[in-house]
Amino acid sequence: MTTPDENSSPGYATARAFCITSACWMVIGAFVGLLGATELIAPDIAKNIGWLVFGRIRPIHINVVLFGFVTPGLLAAAFYYFPRLLRCELFSEKLGVFTVWVWNLTLVAAVISLAGGHTQGREYAELIWPIDVMVVAAFGLVFFNMVMTVRRRTEPLLYVSIWYGLAATILTAAVYALGNVIWRPDSGALAGMADAVILWFYGHSIFNLLLTPLAAGIAYYVIPRVVLSPLYSHRLAMLGFWSLMLVAPQIGTSHLLQVPLPTWLKVIAIADSIAMAIPVMAFLINIWYTAKGRLGEIHADIGAKFVFTGTIMYFFASLQGAVMALPQVQRVTHFNNWVVGHAHIGVLGFAGMIALGGMYYILPRITGKQLYSRLLADFQYWMVLIGVVGFTVVLTIAGMTQGNAWLNGHAVYRVLPMVHVYYIVRAALGLMLFTSAIVGLYNILRTLLSNPGGTP
Template sequence: MSNPSPTYQTAKGFCLTSAFWMIVGTLMGLIGATELVAPDLTKNIGWLVFGRVRPIHINIVLFGFVTPGLLAAAFYYFPRLLKTELYSERLGVVTVVAWNIALVAVVLTLMLGYTQGREYAELIWPIDVAVIVVFLMVFFNFIMTVKQRTEPVLYVSVWYALAAVILTACTYALGNIVWRPSSGALVGIPDAIILWFYGHNVFGLLLTPLSAGVTYYVIPRSVRAPLYSHTLSLLGFWSLIVVYTHIGTHHLLQVPVPTWLKVIAIVDSVAMVIPVMAFLINIWYTAKGRLGEIHADIGAKFVFTGTIMYFFVSIQGSMMSLPDVQRVTHFNNWVVAHAHIGVLGFAGMIALGGLYYILPKVTGRPLYSRLLADIQYWLVLIVSIGFTVVLTIAGLIQGNGWLNGETVYRILPQIHPYYVTRASLGLILVIGAALGFYNIVRTLFVRSGEAVT
C-alpha cells in the first residue's frame, strides 16, 4: 500500500506552526523586555502587564516555536528512517490543528489572567489535558509508524523522539498535578519540589531529546558519513534519561528542602557532562573534517551551531548547580541568560535547522530563499550570543551587588543599559522570526513551475 510520493502534511503543518508561533513568542518577549525598560509604555493595559506577558512568552516559545519545529523534523525522519509511511497523516494533521487551537487558548487564557501561577506549569487544567492528549496523539502516530516499519534497526533519532513524547506526557501530567483540576498544585514545599522536577524536565525530557534526535538525523545525513559511535549513542541516551531527571531541585538549593535531595540534584547536575559529552563527541566526530558540507546546507549549519551552544549551556548549567556559584547567580538575569542560550541558542537553533533541512525534501523544491535563511541564521546567532552576554553581565551586577548588601532597588538603574540592549536584540530577533516565516510560507506555497531564487 506504499504511496509512491509521501505528502508529509504533518511535517509541513508543524513547520508552519513553528514559524508562525516563533513570531508570537519572540514578540511577547520583546514586549516584556520593553516593559522592563519603559514600564509605563503599556500602562494600565491589564492583559499586557509584564506578569502575564512573561508566561505567554515562555509557553509559546517552548510549546509553540521550539517543540513543533523539532516535531516537524521528527515527522519527516520517522518514515525515512523506518522505511515506511507515517502511520496516519490524517491523525498528524488533526494533531497540528489541535496543537494550534491549544496555543491560541494558551495566549488568551494567560492574557486574561487564568493561570495556575506555577512557573512552566501555568496553563489551566483544560489546556493541560489538551497538551497531554496531543503528546499522546504524536506518540501513537510515532509508535504505530515504528510498528509498520520495514527497517528492522531503530536509529538513535527514533529512540529520542519516542522517549521525549511519552516521557513528557507523563511528567507534564505529574508536574501539572492534573488530578487536582482546580489548583493544579500541591501544598507547601512538596509543590516546589514537584514543580521543579517537572520544570527542568521540559528541557531534559522534551527539548533536549527532540533536539538530539534532529541532530542525530541531520548531521550524518548532511555530511554523508556514518555515525561515529553506536556505543556513545547508547550511553548518551540512557544517561540523559537517568541523570537529567534527577536535577530539578538545583532550582531550590537556597530553599528549605531536604539536604539529601539537594545533594542528588548537585551531583547529577555535574554528572550531566556524561550525556552531554557522549552526544557532542558522537556528533562532532561524525562531522570531523566535513564542516564544508555543514556550511553548504543551511539546515545543517543551524543544527551544528546549536550543538556548540549546547556545549556552552550544559557546562554552564553544571557549574550553576554548585552552591558557591549559585550564591551569585540565583534570582537574577544570569539565569535568564542561561535560559536564552539554551532555548534559543541550542533547541531553537536546532528546531530552525530541522525546518530548513526538511523543507526542500518535503516540498520537493529548493528553499524559496537561501539568502533569507542565511540572514535569519546570523540574526538568531547574534541575538543568542548578545542575550547571553548582556544578561550575564546584568546578572553579575545584580548578584554581586546583592551579596555586597545593596538592595534590589539600588541595582535597577545600573542594569538599565543592559535591559535596553536586551530589548534592542529582541527587536532584531522578531525581525528574524518574521523573515523566517515569510521564507517558509513562500517555500511551502509557491506554485510548481514558479521561479525560485
C-alpha cells in the first residue's frame, strides 16, 4: 500500500501561520514552565505578586504548551499533508489564516485570564466559559476546512493520516465541550463524583484523542516518504486507528483509582489502559517496519529524525501509562512527580517531538529552499532529547521518593528536602529546553521569512 502521490502547489499560508504560532508559544510555554520550576525550588521568589504565584503559573504553562506549542505544531503539518494527499488545494487558506488568528487570540485571552486568577479550577479545564467557546470554535473551524478539503479531493483513496486528522479535530471539539461542561457557563462543572469522571474522560482524551491521532497522522505521512518505501501495512494502520477510537476514551477514569467510584468503572479503565497495547503497538510496528533497514535516510532528514524519536518516546510513555494504571503501582505513583515525568515524556517527548519534526519536515517544502540551519535544528533536537530524558529520570526518582515516604507516613514537609536536588536538576534542564525553544523559533522564522513566496 503506497501513500498517494502529490501534485498540488498551494501557498500553505495556514501551515506557515501555525508554524510561527507553535514556535512562539513554545518559547513562552517553556519560559513559564521554568518560572514554575524555579518557584518550586525557591517558593518565596515571587513573594505576593498574585499573577506570578505557582497556582496561576502552572495552568498557564499547561494550556500554553498544549494548545499553543504542541497542537499548532501538529496542525501545521496536517495543513500541509491534507491538500497533498487529497490532490487538491486546501478548501480555504483565508479561512485557515483566520483560524490561526482566532487561535492566537484565544491563547492570549487564556493567559491573561489565568494570570488574573479567573479559573474554573478544574485541571486541564481551567479556562472560563467565553474562552471555552473560542477553543471549541477554533477546533470547529479547523475541522470544517479539513472536511471541505476532503469533499473537493481528486484522490479517491483516504490515506490513514487523513482519518487521524479528521478524527482528532472533531473529537476534540466534542470532548472539550463535554469535559468543560460548556452548557453550565457559571461553574463549568457537574456536581460530585460525576464531575471527576467527566473531567478525566476529557483530561486524558486530550492526549489520546487529540495529540496522539495528530502525531500518528504525521508519522504515517513523513516516515514512508523519507525512507522512500510504502507503508508496511494499511490493514495494521486501520486496526491501530479503530482500536484507538474504541479503547482510548475509557482511560481517563484510571486517574481516579484512589477515589470512591463504582469498581466496575475502575476495572474498565484499568483493562483499557492495558488494552492500549493494541493501538500503540499496531502504530509502532507499522512505522518501525516501514523504516526497517533505512535508518540512514531518517537520520539524514531532521524532520524524520524528530518524528522517529517521537515514536520511541510514545512507546515509553504508553508503557509507563499502562503500569501507572495498575492500582498497586498507583498507590506509590499517584499525586507526585512520577506523573509529571509521564506528562513530559508524553506531551513533549512524543507529541512535541513529532510536532517539531512535522514542522522541520514541511519547512523546506513550503518555502522551496533548505532549512535556514540544519546545525541549529540538530542542536534543538539534542537539547529536547536530553531535556525530556533528563526530566523523566529525575522526576521518576523524585516521585518514587515522595510516594514511598508518604506510604511510610512521613509528612510532606519532611519529604520536600529529599526531592529538592531533583527540582534543581529539573530547573537546569528546563533552562536548556527554554534555550532550545529560542533557537528553534529563530531557525523557523529565518527559514520562513527569508523566502515568503516560495513554492514547494
